[in-house]
Amino acid sequence: MRNMKLLIFVLLTLLPGIVYSNYKVGPAYxxxxxxxxxxxxxxxxxxxxxxxxxNKYIFVDAYTTWCGPCRAMDxxxxxxxxxxxxxxxxxxxxxxxxxxxxxxDSRVKFWYDDARAIMKEFSIxxxxxxxxxxxxxxxxxxxxxxxxxxxxxxxxxxxxxxQRQYYTLLNEYNEGKRDYKVANYLMNIATGIGxxxxxxxxxxxxxxxxxxxMSDDKLYTRETIQFLASYPKLVTSKSKLFxxxxxxxxxxxxxxxxxxxxxxxxxxxxxKEDIYPxxxxxPEHWTKSEPISDRPDWKKMTDVIRxxxxxxxxxxxxxxxxxxxxxxxxKDWRMAAQYFIKRNERYGFAKTGMGALDVNEAIWxxxxxxxxxxxxxDKGIVYARSIVDALEKxxxxxxxxxxxxxxxxxxxxxxxxxxxxxxxEEKAVQLSVDDKDPDRVREFQEIIGKMKATVPTWR
Numbered sequence: 001m002r003n004m005k006l007l008i009f010v011l012l013t014l015l016p017g018i019v020y021s022n023y024k025v026g027p028a029y030x031x032x033x034x035x036x037x038x039x040x041x042x043x044x045x046x047x048x049x050x051x052x053x054x055n056k057y058i059f060v061d062a063y064t065t066w067c068g069p070c071r072a073m074d075x076x077x078x079x080x081x082x083x084x085x086x087x088x089x090x091x092x093x094x095x096x097x098x099x100x101x102x103x104x105d106s107r108v109k110f111w112y113d114d115a116r117a118i119m120k121e122f123s124i125x126x127x128x129x130x131x132x133x134x135x136x137x138x139x140x141x142x143x144x145x146x147x148x149x150x151x152x153x154x155x156x157x158x159x160x161x162x163q164r165q166y167y168t169l170l171n172e173y174n175e176g177k178r179d180y181k182v183a184n185y186l187m188n189i190a191t192g193i194g195x196x197x198x199x200x201x202x203x204x205x206x207x208x209x210x211x212x213x214m215s216d217d218k219l220y221t222r223e224t225i226q227f228l229a230s231y232p233k234l235v236t237s238k239s240k241l242f243x244x245x246x247x248x249x250x251x252x253x254x255x256x257x258x259x260x261x262x263x264x265x266x267x268x269x270x271x272k273e274d275i276y277p278x279x280x281x282x283p284e285h286w287t288k289s290e291p292i293s294d295r296p297d298w299k300k301m302t303d304v305i306r307x308x309x310x311x312x313x314x315x316x317x318x319x320x321x322x323x324x325x326x327x328x329x330x331k332d333w334r335m336a337a338q339y340f341i342k343r344n345e346r347y348g349f350a351k352t353g354m355g356a357l358d359v360n361e362a363i364w365x366x367x368x369x370x371x372x373x374x375x376x377x378d379k380g381i382v383y384a385r386s387i388v389d390a391l392e393k394x395x396x397x398x399x400x401x402x403x404x405x406x407x408x409x410x411x412x413x414x415x416x417x418x419x420x421x422x423x424x425e426e427k428a429v430q431l432s433v434d435d436k437d438p439d440r441v442r443e444f445q446e447i448i449g450k451m452k453a454t455v456p457t458w459r
Contacts, residue, residue, distance in 0.1 A: 316346075357400055360407050384408040
């Protein structure tokens, strides 16, 4: 079954973004029995006393019994000799189970009270959480989630380096020792461990008191654009950064290797300032908000944006919002399809800010599932085929290629072109066979069965 996520239409105005993954696969190392040595006899207070006496840092692995990544750390990382060599000489390490179970042994039960206290004091809600403490018992560093061997060793090394310790640097920053060279590092760590208030505070300070004070030529850096992509809600149309986006769209797209990125950023900022507050009672959370009125004054909004910027931008962001309005709020499929087609006939898919796969999903829900208009379905066929051709040219295979072919095949079937539809759906089946995905094979074969029996596939 397709993922019935609330469409994707949010993506009509969201950013293509620059994605920086926190996870990478490192080289394989032999797992031996000489890995991390975990303390199993002492309680939390005794561990802190021993750390102070031996001048060692403390590493706490906060885990749960149901956590898959926690088990992967136990299986793949902690037993590794290289990891053991890195930690054992510098840390007293302890594993602390954060949940309870019927099979808990005496050692786990002995730690129940300490585990609850640690969870509460350090607001632990994701697992595994790694906490690092200085020899005097102060928290200095933190991380969340599975780490491969190299990344975990690097994490432990950061925890003993005052120039890399998150909480050490954060305390200095909050005390007024502003070093904006480390601000991005702090924001990245804070984002990774879920400290949203810290992220927002540092990001606002970094924008207002650092970026906005720079000359235009110094603003034009990849680091600045990365900040924009990560914290778009902070940027307003009065910002120097907005001016940079608006006037140097092509240059910025080239810098980040993402065509349409800057334009999507501009559209997002204009929409959140000049459209969402006119449509929704809670514009910041508009996807869940009640509307201000059932009859938006589209013309007035268009005129305001045309006056502030330009006619083409105004018309485009208004069309984006009309698609969202009629799909997400009104559930008026005829109008949603009308504006979706109008928007794409005028500006093309490249300027939506959506990737090909997101456009494919939009075609599926707006046109295939919810329209019976022959002309609309024919447009959908043209759009879907263009996506299939583009992705085939890129050499896409597997799950995603099967999805776009499935959309195209179903549209052909709805248009009465059954023979072609079956031929294309069989391609989706074969891609799923090659991808070793039996569930998708079964799903697509069932669709072919419906096509052969002339049963609707859109209900």
